[in-house]
Amino acid sequence: MPIMHRSHRQHRGKHAAAPQPLLPLSMVEAGQTVELVSIGECRRLRKRLADLGLNVGLNVRVVQNSFAGPLILAVREDARLAIGRGMAQRILVRLPLSTNGHEE
Amino acid sequence: MTTPQIVALAGNPNVGKSTLFNALTGARQHVGNWPGKTVEKVEGLITIGDRQYKVVDLPGTYSLNAYSSEEIIARDFIINEHPAAVVTVVDAANLERTLYLAVQIMELGVPAVLALNMADMAQRRGIRVNTALLAERLGGLPIVETIGSRGAGLNALRQAIYTQTNGTGRTLPQPVDYGQPLEAEIAALQAQIAADPILSRQFRPRWLATKLLENDEDLHARLEGAGYHPLIEAAHAAMERIAAQTGEDAETLITDRRYQMIAKWLRGAVQRPRSGVETRSDRADRVVTHPIWGVPIFLLLMWVIFQFTANVSAPLVDWIDATINGPFTRWAEALLNALSLAETWFGALVINGVIAGVGGVLVFIPVLFFLYLAVAVLEDSGYMARSAFVMDRVMRAIGLHGKSFLPLVVGFGCNVPAIYATRTLEDEDDRKLTAFITTFISCGARLPVYVVFGAAFFGAKAGNLIFGLYLLGIAIALLTGLALKRTVYRHKPPQPFVLELPPYRLPTPRNVWRQVWQRTAQFLRNATTIILAASIVIWFMLALPVRGEGRFNDVRTEDSLFGAVSRTIAPAFEPAGFASWETAGSLITGFVAKEAVISTMSQIYVQTADDAEVAGAEESQPAPRFADEAQELLRSLGEALVLTAQETVNIVPRTVNLLPGVHLGLADWLNRGEEAEETTALQDALIAAFTRTTGSAERGKLAAVAFNVFVLLYVPCMATVAAMRHEFGGRWVLYQSSYALLVAWLAATIVYQGGLLLGIG
Numbered sequence A: 001m002p003i004m005h006r007s008h009r010q011h012r013g014k015h016a017a018a019p020q021p022l023l024p025l026s027m028v029e030a031g032q033t034v035e036l037v038s039i040g041e042c043r044r045l046r047k048r049l050a051d052l053g054l055n056v057g058l059n060v061r062v063v064q065n066s067f068a069g070p071l072i073l074a075v076r077e078d079a080r081l082a083i084g085r086g087m088a089q090r091i092l093v094r095l096p097l098s099t100n101g102h103e104e
Numbered sequence B: 001m002t003t004p005q006i007v008a009l010a011g012n013p014n015v016g017k018s019t020l021f022n023a024l025t026g027a028r029q030h031v032g033n034w035p036g037k038t039v040e041k042v043e044g045l046i047t048i049g050d051r052q053y054k055v056v057d058l059p060g061t062y063s064l065n066a067y068s069s070e071e072i073i074a075r076d077f078i079i080n081e082h083p084a085a086v087v088t089v090v091d092a093a094n095l096e097r098t099l100y101l102a103v104q105i106m107e108l109g110v111p112a113v114l115a116l117n118m119a120d121m122a123q124r125r126g127i128r129v130n131t132a133l134l135a136e137r138l139g140g141l142p143i144v145e146t147i148g149s150r151g152a153g154l155n156a157l158r159q160a161i162y163t164q165t166n167g168t169g170r171t172l173p174q175p176v177d178y179g180q181p182l183e184a185e186i187a188a189l190q191a192q193i194a195a196d197p198i199l200s201r202q203f204r205p206r207w208l209a210t211k212l213l214e215n216d217e218d219l220h221a222r223l224e225g226a227g228y229h230p231l232i233e234a235a236h237a238a239m240e241r242i243a244a245q246t247g248e249d250a251e252t253l254i255t256d257r258r259y260q261m262i263a264k265w266l267r268g269a270v271q272r273p274r275s276g277v278e279t280r281s282d283r284a285d286r287v288v289t290h291p292i293w294g295v296p297i298f299l300l301l302m303w304v305i306f307q308f309t310a311n312v313s314a315p316l317v318d319w320i321d322a323t324i325n326g327p328f329t330r331w332a333e334a335l336l337n338a339l340s341l342a343e344t345w346f347g348a349l350v351i352n353g354v355i356a357g358v359g360g361v362l363v364f365i366p367v368l369f370f371l372y373l374a375v376a377v378l379e380d381s382g383y384m385a386r387s388a389f390v391m392d393r394v395m396r397a398i399g400l401h402g403k404s405f406l407p408l409v410v411g412f413g414c415n416v417p418a419i420y421a422t423r424t425l426e427d428e429d430d431r432k433l434t435a436f437i438t439t440f441i442s443c444g445a446r447l448p449v450y451v452v453f454g455a456a457f458f459g460a461k462a463g464n465l466i467f468g469l470y471l472l473g474i475a476i477a478l479l480t481g482l483a484l485k486r487t488v489y490r491h492k493p494p495q496p497f498v499l500e501l502p503p504y505r506l507p508t509p510r511n512v513w514r515q516v517w518q519r520t521a522q523f524l525r526n527a528t529t530i531i532l533a534a535s536i537v538i539w540f541m542l543a544l545p546v547r548g549e550g551r552f553n554d555v556r557t558e559d560s561l562f563g564a565v566s567r568t569i570a571p572a573f574e575p576a577g578f579a580s581w582e583t584a585g586s587l588i589t590g591f592v593a594k595e596a597v598i599s600t601m602s603q604i605y606v607q608t609a610d611d612a613e614v615a616g617a618e619e620s621q622p623a624p625r626f627a628d629e630a631q632e633l634l635r636s637l638g639e640a641l642v643l644t645a646q647e648t649v650n651i652v653p654r655t656v657n658l659l660p661g662v663h664l665g666l667a668d669w670l671n672r673g674e675e676a677e678e679t680t681a682l683q684d685a686l687i688a689a690f691t692r693t694t695g696s697a698e699r700g701k702l703a704a705v706a707f708n709v710f711v712l713l714y715v716p717c718m719a720t721v722a723a724m725r726h727e728f729g730g731r732w733v734l735y736q737s738s739y740a741l742l743v744a745w746l747a748a749t750i751v752y753q754g755g756l757l758l759g760i761g
């Protein structure tokens, strides 16, 4: 199975130099797979999302994003999470180097 | 046999805990609420071999962090009740995420069993799990594959529970190595905790140390409150050191590490096809959660549920009502006669107080049955989560949760199921807020009042009054919601909207049936007492003479305690224009059931029913034979069932008729036609009475409107009060009812005084 974790410590120092620009999750089109780079400042929220399987360093696929209302994400294989647009605007992501939607 | 050992079922929402629980325990279940919480608690007894177990279905949680009341319940139960074993149920098709909770439960150090449920789903998706390898990697944790919905794997599960609880089970090693610098800090805190006899008895020291580093707010607060300030200090210092050394929060590191361990265990133990494909549920969601189509689909479903609770349940409600008031009352009378009690006050109490009260409870069975049926199907199919998704934007704009919509819609049929429908909301405050405002939604029982008054005072324009009242109810509900959000619930941080969307599934009839039955029975157990008590109190008030010639149980309403109380409170309605004892009295009985407002008024004003009732049993027609009556009972039940089916079918034309310009006829299999109500005598009496109290016809009309406004808003009926007390406790009901009374009085007064100011009358 694909290994979706990397220690995200490495991202912290790196994303300034990374070739891929960061963008808010809310801007990602349906069907694309992106890597979570940062999840806002609120610790409670970060922990809550991690409980649900969504933590920094993870690759998620955007299943639905209608540019209004909540988004649907595919998280850790088969789980589907709906998250509010407001929150998605504060989550920064990066398109992976290979943009075919898969990380191997 | 010794006292049963406790086995807890834990797991994420929707992994099949309750299904497994039902399969394990069968019918030997008990449903209640967790102490002081509005969360359902279900327990059941099972026997495995020579041992007895009490199995507890814990609320669904994603972790042992304490965010919601569900999570605190689940965690406290495992920590405080020391279950002999915890069965963690995970989704075999979704292991990477569902194991997260399992890891945390293993860290607690309780004897554990892992149930890989949904094994069929996993297989269908081509996911293969090497349970032996996984078990070995998890230090010998017993792992059982199950299919809850088919009852597969139960024997192995029972066996695993048995071995884990008979003392031969293995103590599991610590599952996660957090690495440095975390392990060093954990060890230091752990030593400090182990040195404290009380703490080390209550918690596994390593678990508590990890939790403190994880910045668990609930545990921090509790230990601080119990005087463990130095320990909390030490934990904070450790967190700071970790952050300084690694540039990361300790809690983030801990979470990441757990997921890393899970990934490591699963590597090679789980084979699955490449992911990233669109599932069937994803395709369905493209329509169901579509930003445009989602809303009409949702509204349509809500409409159908409303039809079920309001129209489809009606024939059975009528049947129960007629049975209680007809044959059942006659049998009771015959029995009382045989005991020579029929003429005594006791006989009257039984007939008019107790039996009427029991009838008042039983009529809710069909209504709640259909509500719970709809809710169970929506929940089990996976749609309920989508409804929150679809309605989130709209409802949030008015300060409510997406799932608040269902209770409000159901409230138009009846407020009692609406209160119970708030159970679909996870957050306790959301539930309370929604329940608080549902009573302003005009239920079906208030409609007859508007209809009679509308016809009497407005004739052909009665529809305007009725429509206006419904709108007013909605407006007050929404305004109250907004006001509460700004005041009582102001300090609550806005709940982030994150929600798991489970895959769509076909609901299993067994599961649905069980939920429906359990919840309906629970209502009966909890509401009967309060409703019965209220009926008896009202009966005593009507029977007790306080003036005039009357004797106990033989007194004119006017001269009874009831009349006296009505006279006493009547002046309070002076500003609203309806300060007569008759109207006040009808409001008192209206508390028993809102439709009683009309029956009381016709009793007092028209006094036709009165004389017939006092006449007693002998003067009425000869009592029908028992056998005939029993046969008639069955016949009418059959008829009611036919009508239930008919109304189910009628949902289709009723729904199509919502389109403008379309008018399909409704099925009428028994050729009943529309029932016409005889109200003219009452209508004339009402006009006369309201004109008399206010002094002019125009003002009487204004007072009638004010009265209807009051009926719409004041304290909901006692069945609703019973439901609210059951769900939220007595104090909360007191607040709600006081608020409702105040709002009703203010609104009625504003209508009347405002009308006068505008020169009406």
Ligand SMILES: Nc1nc2c(ncn2[C@@H]2O[C@H](COP(=O)(O)OP(=O)(O)O)[C@@H](O)[C@H]2O)c(=O)[nH]1
Pocket (backbone or CB within 6 Å): B011, B012, B013, B014, B015, B016, B017, B018, B019, B020, B060, B117, B118, B119, B120, B121, B146, B147, B148, B149, B150, B380, B381, B505, B506, B507, B508, B511
């Ligand atoms: N295919 C399949 N469905 C299941 C299985 N176990 C439960 N379900 C279904 O999953 C849904 C959620 O189950 P439920 O017991 O309510 O989950 P809970 O939230 O964990 O209590 C229901 O529709 C069940 O019928 C299983 O092993 N296989």
Ligand SMILES: [Mg+2]
Pocket (backbone or CB within 6 Å): B014, B017, B018, B019, B060
């Ligand atoms: Mg359940």
